[in-house]
Amino acid sequence: MxxxxxxxxxxxxxxxxxxxxxxxxxxxxxxxxxxxxARNYEYFSEFQSASGISQGMSITFRGFQIGTVTNIELTEHNVVAVRFHIFDTYIDKVTENSVMQLVSHPLGFGGGLVLHQGRRRTDPLPEGSLIPSINSGLGRSLVAQDLVALPEEPDQIEELLSLLDPILRNIDSVTQEAEQLLAEVNAVLAGSSQGPLAETVAAVNAVLLELEVAVADIGKIAGNIEATTAEMRDPTGLVPRLLGAEGSIARILDDDEELYREIEKILASVQAALEDVQQMTEYLVSTTPQISGILEESRQAIDTGQEVLMGVRNNPLIRGGIPERLEQPTTFQGFRDEEF
Amino acid sequence: MQMLFTGFEALPVIAVIALGLGGIIVIQGLSLLPQFGQGQLIYTILVIVITRELGPILAAFIVFARSGTAITTEIGNMVINREIEAFIATGINPISYLVVPRFLGVTLSMMLLNVYFNVFGLLGSFFIAQLFQPLPFSQYAAGLFEAISGADVASTMLKSMIFGALIATVSTFYGFRVERSSTEIPQNTIRSIGVGFTLLIVANGVLTLVYYL
Structure with a gap:
C-alpha cells in the first residue's frame, strides 16, 4: 500500500x-x-476645543507612545471631554499633578497629546481620574506652582534647522547624482565610456565622417557643373560649337534630307527581309502535315520491320514464331479525352 | 481521506503560489514605495493582497480545480454505475454518506490551506525582502503584525470557509446531475467549474463589500 x-x-x-x-x-x-x-487604564482630560484631537490619536511621553485616545465628546458644559487609555507598561508615569498638552507643530509636521508628569514621585493615579489640560485653570495653577516636570522648550530655530537638515542632505545627494551624470555624459562625448549612449555617439561620428566624404564628392560634382556652365557661357566653347548654327549637329541635320532618305532605305530593306521570313514561315506551316504523315509512315515501317525481324528470329523453324503484338496506347492524352 | 486529497496534496501547489506571490509583492513594493517615503506600507499591501483578498480566492481556485472536479467525476461515475441506487436500496442515505464527508473535508481543508497560504506568502515575502533590504525577522514580524488586524484574520477565515462550502456543494451537485450516460460526466464537470468559479468570485466580492461596510 x-x-x-x-x-x-x-x-x-x-x-x-x-x-x-x-x-x-x-x-x-x-x-x-x-x-x-494587556490591560489599559482609562483616564480623561478636558479641553476647550476638539480641534487637532482625533480618536485613535497617540498619547506620548518623551516621544514614546504610552496610550491612545479612545473617545471624544462634548459635555453639557461645552467642554470637550477626551477619554484615553494608558498602557499598563507606562502606568507608573501617570503620577499626581500630571497634565496633558495638545501639541501641534508650527509647520504641520505632526503633533499629538503629550503627558507631562508631576514632579512628585507618587503612586499612579486611580483609574478614571482627571488629568487636567495644561491650558485649563487647574493645569496653569500646577505649572505655576512648579509641580509639573515640563521639558525645556526646544529652540524653534534649532528645530527648524533640524528639519532643514534632511532637505539639505537630499539636495546634496541630488547634486552628487547630477555631477555623476554630467561626468558620464562627458565621458560618453569623449568616447571613453561604454554603453548605449556611447555607441550612439560613435555611430553619429561615423555618419559625420561619411557625410564629410559625401560633401567632398558633391563639391567635385559642383566643380564639374561650374566648368560645364562656363563652357556654355563661352561663345568659343564646345557647346556653342556643337549646337550653334554652324555646329556639327546643324550640319548633320541640314543635308537636303540625305540622312532621312538613308534611314528610309534601311527601313524598306528591313521590311522586305521580314516579308521573306513570313513567307518562309507560312510554307513551313503548310508542309507540316505532310512531314507529320511522312514521319508517321516511317514509324509504321520501322514497327513492321521490327515485327519482321522478330518473326524471323522466332521462326518456328528457328525459334517460337511471331509474338503477339500488344497495342501500346499513346500517353499523349489530355484530360478532355478522359471519360468521366 | 478527503482531507488528504484536498488539503495535504494541494499543499505544495499552494506553497509555491504563495511564495511567488509574496515575493512579487515585496519586489514591486520595495522598488516603488521607498521612493515616496512609504516603505512601511509594504506590510499593509501584503496583508491586503495575501491575507484579505488573493489568499482565499487563489486557494479556492486551486482546490476547485483539483478536488472539485474530482468529486464531480467520482460521484458522476457512481451514478452511472448504479452505486447510488445501491446505497438507497440498502437504506444508506447518499447525502449523508457521500456529500457530508466531502463537504466537511473540503471546507476544513480550504480553511487550513488558507492558513498555509498566508504563512507561506508572508514568510516567502520575508525571504525575498532579505535579498533587497536585509532586516531582522523581529522587525519584519513587528511591522507585519502591526499591519494585520483581527478583522483581517476573521475575514480571511470566513472567506475560506464559505469558499470551501461553495466548492463542495457545487461539485457534489453537478456530480449527482449525471443521469445515465458516461459522456455527461465531463459535461457536468465543465459546468461545475464554470458555475463554481463564478460563484466564488461573486462571493468574494460580496464578502469584501461586507468587510468594508
Whole structure:
C-alpha cells in the first residue's frame, strides 16, 4: 500500500494540527503586538476645543507612545471631554499633578497629546481620574506652582534647522547624482565610456565622417557643373560649337534630307527581309502535315520491320514464331479525352 | 481521506503560489514605495493582497480545480454505475454518506490551506525582502503584525470557509446531475467549474463589500 494511503490518518492529523497551530500562533502574535491581552487604564482630560484631537490619536511621553485616545465628546458644559487609555507598561508615569498638552507643530509636521508628569514621585493615579489640560485653570495653577516636570522648550530655530537638515542632505545627494551624470555624459562625448549612449555617439561620428566624404564628392560634382556652365557661357566653347548654327549637329541635320532618305532605305530593306521570313514561315506551316504523315509512315515501317525481324528470329523453324503484338496506347492524352 | 486529497496534496501547489506571490509583492513594493517615503506600507499591501483578498480566492481556485472536479467525476461515475441506487436500496442515505464527508473535508481543508497560504506568502515575502533590504525577522514580524488586524484574520477565515462550502456543494451537485450516460460526466464537470468559479468570485466580492461596510 502507498505510504500516503497507509499513514493517511497520521498525515492528515499533522496537517490539521500544524494548520490550527499556525493559526493560533498568528492570532496570538497579532494579539500580543496589538495589546489584546494587556490591560489599559482609562483616564480623561478636558479641553476647550476638539480641534487637532482625533480618536485613535497617540498619547506620548518623551516621544514614546504610552496610550491612545479612545473617545471624544462634548459635555453639557461645552467642554470637550477626551477619554484615553494608558498602557499598563507606562502606568507608573501617570503620577499626581500630571497634565496633558495638545501639541501641534508650527509647520504641520505632526503633533499629538503629550503627558507631562508631576514632579512628585507618587503612586499612579486611580483609574478614571482627571488629568487636567495644561491650558485649563487647574493645569496653569500646577505649572505655576512648579509641580509639573515640563521639558525645556526646544529652540524653534534649532528645530527648524533640524528639519532643514534632511532637505539639505537630499539636495546634496541630488547634486552628487547630477555631477555623476554630467561626468558620464562627458565621458560618453569623449568616447571613453561604454554603453548605449556611447555607441550612439560613435555611430553619429561615423555618419559625420561619411557625410564629410559625401560633401567632398558633391563639391567635385559642383566643380564639374561650374566648368560645364562656363563652357556654355563661352561663345568659343564646345557647346556653342556643337549646337550653334554652324555646329556639327546643324550640319548633320541640314543635308537636303540625305540622312532621312538613308534611314528610309534601311527601313524598306528591313521590311522586305521580314516579308521573306513570313513567307518562309507560312510554307513551313503548310508542309507540316505532310512531314507529320511522312514521319508517321516511317514509324509504321520501322514497327513492321521490327515485327519482321522478330518473326524471323522466332521462326518456328528457328525459334517460337511471331509474338503477339500488344497495342501500346499513346500517353499523349489530355484530360478532355478522359471519360468521366 | 478527503482531507488528504484536498488539503495535504494541494499543499505544495499552494506553497509555491504563495511564495511567488509574496515575493512579487515585496519586489514591486520595495522598488516603488521607498521612493515616496512609504516603505512601511509594504506590510499593509501584503496583508491586503495575501491575507484579505488573493489568499482565499487563489486557494479556492486551486482546490476547485483539483478536488472539485474530482468529486464531480467520482460521484458522476457512481451514478452511472448504479452505486447510488445501491446505497438507497440498502437504506444508506447518499447525502449523508457521500456529500457530508466531502463537504466537511473540503471546507476544513480550504480553511487550513488558507492558513498555509498566508504563512507561506508572508514568510516567502520575508525571504525575498532579505535579498533587497536585509532586516531582522523581529522587525519584519513587528511591522507585519502591526499591519494585520483581527478583522483581517476573521475575514480571511470566513472567506475560506464559505469558499470551501461553495466548492463542495457545487461539485457534489453537478456530480449527482449525471443521469445515465458516461459522456455527461465531463459535461457536468465543465459546468461545475464554470458555475463554481463564478460563484466564488461573486462571493468574494460580496464578502469584501461586507468587510468594508
Amino acid at each position: 502507498k505510504f500516503k494511503i497507509r499513514f493517511a490518518r497520521q498525515i492528515v492529523g499533522v496537517f490539521v494540527i500544524l494548520g490550527f497551530g499556525l493559526l493560533l500562533m498568528i492570532i496570538f502574535m497579532i494579539g500580543s503586538n496589538q495589546r489584546w491581552f
